[in-house]
Amino acid sequence: MENLFDKIKTIDTSSLVDKVEMRLIELLIQQNFKVGDAIPKEVELANSLGVSRTVIREALLRLRMVGLIESKRHRGAVITNPDLLAMLEKRMIPQVLDNATLREVFELRLVLEIGMADFIMERVTKEDIEELKEIVSNEPDLSDTMHFQIQHEINFHGKLYDITGNTTLKKFQKMLLPVFDYAHSSGILKKEVAVKKFVSHKGLVDIIEHGSAEMLRNGMRNHLDNHFARILL
Numbered sequence: 714m715e716n717l718f719d720k721i722k723t724i725d726t727s728s729l730v731d732k733v734e735m736r737l738i739e740l741l742i743q744q745n746f747k748v749g750d751a752i753p754k755e756v757e758l759a760n761s762l763g764v765s766r767t768v769i770r771e772a773l774l775r776l777r778m779v780g781l782i783e784s785k786r787h788r789g790a791v792i793t794n795p796d797l798l799a800m801l802e803k804r805m806i807p808q809v810l811d812n813a814t815l816r817e818v819f820e821l822r823l824v825l826e827i828g829m830a831d832f833i834m835e836r837v838t839k840e841d842i843e844e845l846k847e848i849v850s851n852e853p854d855l856s857d858t859m860h861f862q863i864q865h866e867i868n869f870h871g872k873l874y875d876i877t878g879n880t881t882l883k884k885f886q887k888m889l890l891p892v893f894d895y896a897h898s899s900g901i902l903k904k905e906v907a908v909k910k911f912v913s914h915k916g917l918v919d920i921i922e923h924g925s926a927e928m929l930r931n932g933m934r935n936h937l938d939n940h941f942a943r944i945l946l
Contacts, residue, residue, distance in 0.1 A: 733764055733772040738781075741792065751791045752782065797881060802888045807895035818892050823937050825882065826870065830929040832877040833921060841876050842922050848872060849914045866893070869914045912936040 737758070746752065755773070759766045773790060776782045780795035807815070848868050867890060874886040912920075912932040920932045 729764065729768055730771045730775070733762060733768055734775050736762060737772055737776065741781075746792050748792050748794050751785075751788050754789060798884050798888055805888055805892065807892040810892070815892065818889060822889060822893075823934070825885070826873065826937065827930050827933050829873070829877050829879070829882065830933060831926045832879065833873060834924075834926040834929060836878050837876050837921055841872070842918065845869070845872055845918045845921065849918055852914060865914065869917075911938060 741752065752758075753761070755766050755769050759769045762769070773782065777784070777790075780793060780799055782790045783793045785791050810818070848865075852865050871886065874883045877883070912935045914936075917929070917932050917936060920929050924932075
């Protein structure tokens with residue numbers, strides 16, 4: 714005998730608002746809406762999709778929350794350029810991240826800073842190099858063999874992100890700063906490693922001034938090895 718449960722279809726558990734939200738996004742794409750374009754009024758959308766204005770209003774609210782649309786006086790809702798990192802920033806609470814996630818955030822930093830070496834070498838100016846030298850001049854003489862200090866990290870690496878000229882990269886770095894600060898101050902980096910010579914901030918400045926992108930990538934990897942060796946999992 715055929716099993717009765719084999720004939721039961723899976724129930725679509727997505728809400729009506731979920732469906733309308735996705736349909737609105739599809740509509741914006743299909744109609745080739747651009748930043749600054751006004752979208753149809755609530756009543757027009759409700760009639761077109763066959764749902765209530767309440768459902769439309771809730772779906773539009775979600776699109777506002779993710780930065781896809783915004784309200785303009787006398788124009789209604791218009792397409793806007795979404796802030797790619799805004800939602801992630803609101804949820805970046807280091808105190809609730811487990812150690813494995815914190816390590817992955819540090820690994821993400823490693824990927825970013827090694828990967829942006831080409832941008833740095835291509836776009837750095839003499840003025841940037843002088844500013845980097847000023848930043849590292851305040852560091853201890855033994856900075857090539859001692860553990861990093863958070864303020865030195867913020868000042869130096871923040872300048873590197875500035876040099877790239879990439880606004881999204883700079884925003885991302887600022888968003889991650891609380892995570893690094895928490896990791897440094899919370900005691901998670903308890904693991905002691907044998908002191909070994911690694912590329913210091915001063916060494917990185919020298920590479921930027923006289924070296925190549927490949928040398929900077931290798932130098933950055935060596936510089937950050939000291940950080941990752943201390944992450945306790």
